Amino acid sequence: MKDPAERGLRESATFDRATIAAIQHAARTGVYDIRGWGAKRAVPHFDDLLVLGASMSRYPLEGYRERCDTDVVLGDRHATRPLHLDIPVTIAGMSFGALSAQAKEALGRGASEVGTSTTTGDGGMTDEERGESKTLVYQLLPSRYGMNPDHLRAADAIEVVLGQGAKPGGGGMLLGQKISDRVADMRTLPPGIDQRSACRHPDWTGPDDLAIKIGELREITDWEKPVYVKVGATRTYYDVKLAVAAGADVVVVDGMQGGTAATQEVFIEHVGIPILAAIPQAAQALRELGVHRKVQLVVSGGIRTGADVAKALALGADAVAIGTAALIALGDNDPRFAAEYEAIGSAAGYYDDFQDGRDPAGITTQDPELAARLDPVEAGHRLANYLRVLTMETQTLARACGKAHVQHLEPEDLVALTVESAAMARVPLAGTSWIPGS
Amino acid sequence: MAALSRAEAGERDPAPAVTVDLHEVGVRALNAELHAPTARSYEVLHPAGAHSIAAGVHDEIDVRVRGHAGYFCAGMNQRAHVVVDGSVGNGVAENMMSGSVRVRGDASQSAGATGRGGLLVIEGRASMRCGISMKGSDIVVGGDIGAMGAFMAQAGRLVVCGDAGDGLGDSIYEARLYVRGRTGTLGADCVEKEMRDEHRAELAELLAAAGLDHRPEEFRRYGSARTLYHFTGDHGSYG
Numbered sequence: 041m042k043d044p045a046e047r048g049l050r051e052s053a054t055f056d057r058a059t060i061a062a063i064q065h066a067a068r069t070g071v072y073d074i075r076g077w078g079a080k081r082a083v084p085h086f087d088d089l090l091v092l093g094a095s096m097s098r099y100p101l102e103g104y105r106e107r108c109d110t111d112v113v114l115g116d117r118h119a120t121r122p123l124h125l126d127i128p129v130t131i132a133g134m135s136f137g138a139l140s141a142q143a144k145e146a147l148g149r150g151a152s153e154v155g156t157s158t159t160t161g162d163g164g165m166t167d168e169e170r171g172e173s174k175t176l177v178y179q180l181l182p183s184r185y186g187m188n189p190d191h192l193r194a195a196d197a198i199e200v201v202l203g204q205g206a207k208p209g210g211g212g213m214l215l216g217q218k219i220s221d222r223v224a225d226m227r228t229l230p231p232g233i234d235q236r237s238a239c240r241h242p243d244w245t246g247p248d249d250l251a252i253k254i255g256e257l258r259e260i261t262d263w264e265k266p267v268y269v270k271v272g273a274t275r276t277y278y279d280v281k282l283a284v285a286a287g288a289d290v291v292v293v294d295g296m297q298g299g300t301a302a303t304q305e306v307f308i309e310h311v312g313i314p315i316l317a318a319i320p321q322a323a324q325a326l327r328e329l330g331v332h333r334k335v336q337l338v339v340s341g342g343i344r345t346g347a348d349v350a351k352a353l354a355l356g357a358d359a360v361a362i363g364t365a366a367l368i369a370l371g372d373n374d375p376r377f378a379a380e381y382e383a384i385g386s387a388a389g390y391y392d393d394f395q396d397g398r399d400p401a402g403i404t405t406q407d408p409e410l411a412a413r414l415d416p417v418e419a420g421h422r423l424a425n426y427l428r429v430l431t432m433e434t435q436t437l438a439r440a441c442g443k444a445h446v447q448h449l450e451p452e453d454l455v456a457l458t459v460e461s462a463a464m465a466r467v468p469l470a471g472t473s474w475i476p477g478s
Numbered sequence: 479m480a481a482l483s484r485a486e487a488g489e490r491d492p493a494p495a496v497t498v499d500l501h502e503v504g505v506r507a508l509n510a511e512l513h514a515p516t517a518r519s520y521e522v523l524h525p526a527g528a529h530s531i532a533a534g535v536h537d538e539i540d541v542r543v544r545g546h547a548g549y550f551c552a553g554m555n556q557r558a559h560v561v562v563d564g565s566v567g568n569g570v571a572e573n574m575m576s577g578s579v580r581v582r583g584d585a586s587q588s589a590g591a592t593g594r595g596g597l598l599v600i601e602g603r604a605s606m607r608c609g610i611s612m613k614g615s616d617i618v619v620g621g622d623i624g625a626m627g628a629f630m631a632q633a634g635r636l637v638v639c640g641d642a643g644d645g646l647g648d649s650i651y652e653a654r655l656y657v658r659g660r661t662g663t664l665g666a667d668c669v670e671k672e673m674r675d676e677h678r679a680e681l682a683e684l685l686a687a688a689g690l691d692h693r694p695e696e697f698r699r700y701g702s703a704r705t706l707y708h709f710t711g712d713h714g715s716y717g
Binding site: 071074183184187188189190192215216227228229230233234236238242243244249252253255256259260261262263 | 505506509510513529530533534536548549550553554556568569572573575587588591592594607610611613614629630632633649651652707708709
């Protein structure tokens with residue numbers, strides 16, 4: 041049968057096929073759609089920015105040989121043991137439970153191979169992850185699943201999670217098919233239930249309390265560990281100021297494109313702001329407080345290439361974090377599982393049902409047979425390769441701008457392709473000196 | 479540590495107690511000592527509402543706080559036995575793993591939050607969110623507790639010898655709640671349950687451990703109806 045468009049049929053822009061399918065699903069089941077991945081809608085992003093290379097007025101560095109450093113120190117404001125990472129690309133928090141133990145181990149292996157950090161998630165710290173992660177950030181989440189002071193002391197940094205880009209204001213979900221006995225035991229929950237994580241921290245409310253909470257975490261760990269504060273990108277300017285006031289060593293801002301293992305579709309697509317709009321707000325807040333580059337800014341949500349990394353750093357970030365891209369590097373959505381994706385109603389390149397635990401690639405599952413498909417060593421190597429590529433691409437662009445360190449990239453190195461992205465990123469529309477709103 | 483002075487404890491404690499006067503040194507110095515203890519028993523003077531007193535202790539030592547403490551007193555306690563001769567601020571014994579914490583006075587919000595083990599006794603009253611997200615610890619409150627007690631409580635036992643405020647046990651999982659006085663509205667999925675012999679027996683043990691002489695027959699039991707354990711389209715509270 042010919043493609044409908046070739047037959048002169050017109051698809052509605054308002055009621056497109058995905059919208060029609062969503063209405064039909066709601067009418068059929070009476071429940072809203074819960075899925076993984078992040079926002080799929082098109083939003084202003086790093087693709088809407090261009091890097092201005094060197095020319096007459098700027099002096100470039102030779103692309104392959106000249107030194108262009110990539111290291112970053114995170115958390116030297118208060119901690120006696122800040123993190124020294126070789127590259128400015130870190131692995132974002134993803135839980136054991138959402139991911140298999142093999143996937144968590146692979147993330148640790150890949151990150152460690154290239155000298156960067158990985159992060160626990162809403163399910164506690166596993167031995168596999170700690171064992172294979174040279175530098176591990178331990179999250180303190182509202183649920184406090186598996187929270188253990190021994191793990192706080194065993195971690196290299198602590199991340200107080202207030203929210204994530206996929207669902208600012210929402211707690212986590214883990215559906216029953218992924219609550220294996222081990223996951224249930226770590227979280228102190230009955231096996232097989234549909235678990236909902238708290239959306240608020242249980243023992244503090246508001247920024248003044250957070251300052252005291254951070255003080256407690258520092259006391260428990262004898263002021264050794266950097267303390268991060270992670271927020272979903274919403275009121276970023278104010279959130280960053282309050283996080284700094286509360287004593288954060290590092291602020292993590294996750295844009296709406298950031299991934300999730302299981303969240304309502306309506307939440308993923310309609311809450312939060314793109315990371316492009318959040319970074320300038322965060323950098324402004326840090327500059328106004330006199331702590332830019334002293335309280336480090338880590339950004340995430342839709343980082344895919346070295347170009348994204350370079351542009352994020354130029355806008356004011358000290359490092360980025362990747363989640364979805366890291367899973368793809370491990371093997372998520374691999375075409376070699378095409379037939380199996382089809383069998384569960386999806387397709388390679390489209391698979392986002394991280395919530396249902398039937399991942400053919402063995403990454404977002406607790407099924408022992410599926411999880412065994414992922415070789416943590418090989419997957420870790422793939423992630424390390426990808427991280428190297430991201431770093432080399434970032435260096436390529438930094439050198440082209442004449443920077444001997446990737447952190448020397450600055451907003452002046454960027455222009456925007458669209459009015460919207462110029463306004464959000466606060467860089468001029470290409471070929472003009474116009475920054476809308478300034 | 480120059481500001482620490484040794485003093486003999488009472489007859490029942492033959493080990494020499496180290497006295498730490500928070501007029502003389504800060505909480506950092508106190509906790510550094512408690513994290514690598516050189517003694518088995520400590521007395522903390524002039525706490526004056528300081529935060530994080532005895533947080534992160536992980537050895538089996540005795541700590542006596544002579545006065546009121548601020549937030550997160552004995553936070554994440556492991557093995558230690560902490561007694562506060564006064565009242566405490568938010569989050570006393572939060573995420574306790576083991577050991578015991580006893581508050582002679584009242585406790586502010588989120589007392590015993592997310593506790594995974596050990597026993598927290600509050601001889602006075604506790605404010606809102608007492609036992610929130612508790613994960614296996616035991617909490618005994620001599621008086622009343624405020625609203626939203628045992629919110630999302632997963633495991634463990636909460637004993638309230640007075641009244642419990644509104645929203646008790648909202649979204650509760652498998653924690654067991656015992657209330658001697660009145661309860662306000664019960665939270666989502668929290669219901670009154672039958673008191674059987676095994677419940678009276680465990681309650682008697684908890685009361686004895688807390689040093690209280692109430693009779694188990696005076697209490698009523700509350701727990702999860704388990705209707706929120708699976709997502710369906712039938713309850714609009716999901717979200």
